[in-house]
Amino acid sequence: MLQHDVELKKFDLHTNDVLKRDFYKDRVVEACPICGSTWHIKYGFYNGIQRYKCKVCDKTFSRATNSLWSYSKKNTRTWMEFTELMTENKTLKFCAEKLKISIGTAFYWRHKILQALSRDVTPDSLSGVVHVGKVIIKENLKGCRNAEIIASATPREDIWVIGAKGQEDSMFVKPIFKHWWNRSAFDEKVYSRIEEKSYIAPYGDRYIKSVAIRHNRNKSIKVEVEYRIKYLWPNLKKWLSIFHGVASKYLQRYLSFFIIMNLDKVIDYMDLIYEKLFKGNRFIRTDEIRIANSLF
Numbered sequence: 001m002l003q004h005d006v007e008l009k010k011f012d013l014h015t016n017d018v019l020k021r022d023f024y025k026d027r028v029v030e031a032c033p034i035c036g037s038t039w040h041i042k043y044g045f046y047n048g049i050q051r052y053k054c055k056v057c058d059k060t061f062s063r064a065t066n067s068l069w070s071y072s073k074k075n076t077r078t079w080m081e082f083t084e085l086m087t088e089n090k091t092l093k094f095c096a097e098k099l100k101i102s103i104g105t106a107f108y109w110r111h112k113i114l115q116a117l118s119r120d121v122t123p124d125s126l127s128g129v130v131h132v133g134k135v136i137i138k139e140n141l142k143g144c145r146n147a148e149i150i151a152s153a154t155p156r157e158d159i160w161v162i163g164a165k166g167q168e169d170s171m172f173v174k175p176i177f178k179h180w181w182n183r184s185a186f187d188e189k190v191y192s193r194i195e196e197k198s199y200i201a202p203y204g205d206r207y208i209k210s211v212a213i214r215h216n217r218n219k220s221i222k223v224e225v226e227y228r229i230k231y232l233w234p235n236l237k238k239w240l241s242i243f244h245g246v247a248s249k250y251l252q253r254y255l256s257f258f259i260i261m262n263l264d265k266v267i268d269y270m271d272l273i274y275e276k277l278f279k280g281n282r283f284i285r286t287d288e289i290r291i292a293n294s295l296f
């Protein structure tokens with residue numbers, strides 16, 4: 001029995017190494033993650049992963065530096081299971097208990113994944129029939145150091161999240177402005193992405209409706225309902241409630257994840273990890289993710 005466990009552990013460690021090596025085989029390192037210089041030389045291998053030495057600051061780094069794995073002592077399999085649980089909308093507490101990791105680690109991992117995903121989800125332009133709607137979310141100061149002071153001094157503001165879906169595979173869901181309707185912010189961040197020849201189908205907001213009327217120039221076509229925009233509010237509300245309230249400063253990241261989970265194509269969680277998180281040439285900065293105790 002004991003022997004069996006030892007073998008299994010060995011197998012796990014081996015799988016971990018092989019997976020890591022495979023993931024990093026094609027990862028391109030362009031610049032030194034410490035000083036940013038692009039002048040470096042190959043500097044041997046460590047655990048089968050190519051290392052480099054920077055000719056400017058003399059520090060060594062590898063294809064794994066600054067990737068999701070680089071500071072993690074946990075094994076690859078745990079990471080994958082975590083990502084899978086995340087795509088199943090499990091709570092941090094559930095993930096932590098199931099994978100025997102701390103809640104702090106689970107929180108940190110979730111943010112690393114969200115941050116990596118948030119890079120290129122949003123389409124650059126929207127064309128065809130472009131469905132546009134809005135959701136107003138109350139500002140959430142969770143995790144903000146001065147939350148109590150701010151909360152007592154000023155009421156929480158309304159954040160306008162605009163959702164738009166054209167004929168593209170992806171969709172647009174972003175917080176655009178606070179407080180009141182802001183036409184210039186809307187034009188700059190949303191309308192500028194909508195192609196001139198497209199037709200705007202507005203959903204339940206008089207301001208968006210007025211934008212649509214002007215854009216469509218009295219043209220009227222029969223439009224099929226886009227349920228992801230029509231039901232953006234209940235869907236988003238339900239989605240955010242899974243996370244027990246999302247701090248506004250992290251809202252964008254969660255919205256990127258929301259977009260991915262709402263696309264037509266079925267995303268295999270392995271593809272998600274492999275293509276989006278590990279294989280790409282993405283240096284994920286860890287300094288932006290601060291873990292505040294008040295978050296739990």
Ligand SMILES: [Zn+2]
Pocket residue numbers: 032033034035036037054055056057058059
């Ligand atoms: Zn350097």
